[in-house]
Amino acid sequence: xxxxxxxxxxxxxxxxxxxxxxxxxxxxxxxxxxxxxxxxxxxxxxxxxxxxxxxxxxxxxxxxxxxxxxxxxxxxxxxxxxxxxxxx
Amino acid sequence: xxxxxxxxxxxxxxxxxxxxxxxxxxxxxxxxxxxxxxxxxxxxxxxxxxxxxxxxxxxxxxxxxxxxxxxxxxxxxxxxxxxxxxxxxxxxxxxxxxxxxxxxxxxxxxxxxxxxxxxxxxxxxxxxxxxxxxxxxxxxxxxxxxxxxxxxxxxxxxxxxxxxxxxxxxxxxxxxxxxxxxxxxxxxxxxxxxxxxxxxxxxxxxxxxxxxxxxxxxxxxxxxxxxxxxxxxxxxxxxxxxxxxxxxxxxxxxxxx
Numbered sequence: 001x002x003x004x005x006x007x008x009x010x011x012x013x014x015x016x017x018x019x020x021x022x023x024x025x026x027x028x029x030x031x032x033x034x035x036x037x038x039x040x041x042x043x044x045x046x047x048x049x050x051x052x053x054x055x056x057x058x059x060x061x062x063x064x065x066x067x068x069x070x071x072x073x074x075x076x077x078x079x080x081x082x083x084x085x086x087x088x
Numbered sequence: 089x090x091x092x093x094x095x096x097x098x099x100x101x102x103x104x105x106x107x108x109x110x111x112x113x114x115x116x117x118x119x120x121x122x123x124x125x126x127x128x129x130x131x132x133x134x135x136x137x138x139x140x141x142x143x144x145x146x147x148x149x150x151x152x153x154x155x156x157x158x159x160x161x162x163x164x165x166x167x168x169x170x171x172x173x174x175x176x177x178x179x180x181x182x183x184x185x186x187x188x189x190x191x192x193x194x195x196x197x198x199x200x201x202x203x204x205x206x207x208x209x210x211x212x213x214x215x216x217x218x219x220x221x222x223x224x225x226x227x228x229x230x231x232x233x234x235x236x237x238x239x240x241x242x243x244x245x246x247x248x249x250x251x252x253x254x255x256x257x258x259x260x261x262x263x264x265x266x267x268x269x270x271x272x273x274x275x276x277x278x279x280x281x282x283x284x285x286x287x288x289x290x291x292x293x294x295x296x297x298x299x300x301x302x303x304x305x306x307x308x309x310x311x312x313x314x315x316x317x318x319x320x321x322x323x324x325x326x327x328x329x330x331x332x333x334x335x336x337x338x339x340x341x342x343x344x345x
Contacts, residue, residue, distance in 0.1 A: 055333070062330035066280050069287030076290065080123075 024071025122297030215324025292319030
């Protein structure tokens with residue numbers, strides 16, 4: 001353990017943090033799946049309103065996706081900008 | 089055992105079997121390339137500034153759009169009785185965008201058709217510009233944040249114009265206690281709008297960069313076409329639609345009677 005440099009430790013922990021940040025992808029996946037399932041249900045009940053249902057579904061899914069994208073942005077920053085290296 | 093070693097073993101096994109796959113096709117490249125690159129450096133007032141790939145892509149996209157607009161206005165000055173291909177496409181686009189705005193904002197929103205159409209075409213062309221080998225400009229936060237701020241300014245300009253002082257007292261609306269939450273909600277609008285567009289386009293760019301940069305040549309034949317269809321065309325079109333849709337919804341919130 002003694003031959004790990006400070007930079008190496010920070011880079012390794014940043015990579016682990018990036019992986020953990022992407023767990024945020026679970027939420028949007030479940031949410032978008034529920035929205036798509038309910039939209040399919042709605043189209044089955046009322047096929048005439050298909051275009052309205054589709055646009056509402058897409059809007060809701062895009063909003064639900066936001067938290068996942070925050071996780072993705074965090075991971076990208078940790079991996080490629082590595083801001084913690086500057087704190088040494 | 090690491091992956092490189094495994095690839096090496098597989099390669100030697102293949103060459104031993106005397107298969108017809110050249111060695112170059114299986115060699116791994118080790119450069120993922122999806123960064124913004126600095127092309128030219130200059131200084132204003134001691135501050136170092138750069139001309140980046142984003143500027144170049146933005147310039148090319150803008151020129152393409154301008155050419156399209158000039159051609160379109162020339163065509164529509166003396167339209168044919170029976171529309172040809174180009175005129176059909178133009179009419180389809182204008183009608184679709186007009187219907188989209190009218191469907192959400194009602195008769196109130198007719199004056200926003202121009203702005204929404206312009207921003208729709210701009211974001212759409214930016215998102216699919218990686219099909220012609222550019223780095224999409226919307227994968228740079230410096231491009232999407234101004235787009236979000238324009239929406240923010242538009243929302244509040246129209247709100248103040250419509251509701252006068254009530255626009256600000258609405259922040260205290262259900263309870264005065266909720267003022268901080270309402271304020272944060274207002275300021276989260278441009279941030280979430282711009283981050284959503286940025287994140288989606290950047291994730292596509294990173295994916296394509298990793299695919300092109302890290303994998304052997306063998307899997308770069310044919311498969312990226314399908315990925316481009318999903319990441320650039322499908323995802324780009326959806327995000328364009330969502331950006332315009334949310335802009336209209338936010339503005340409509342303020343100007344609805």
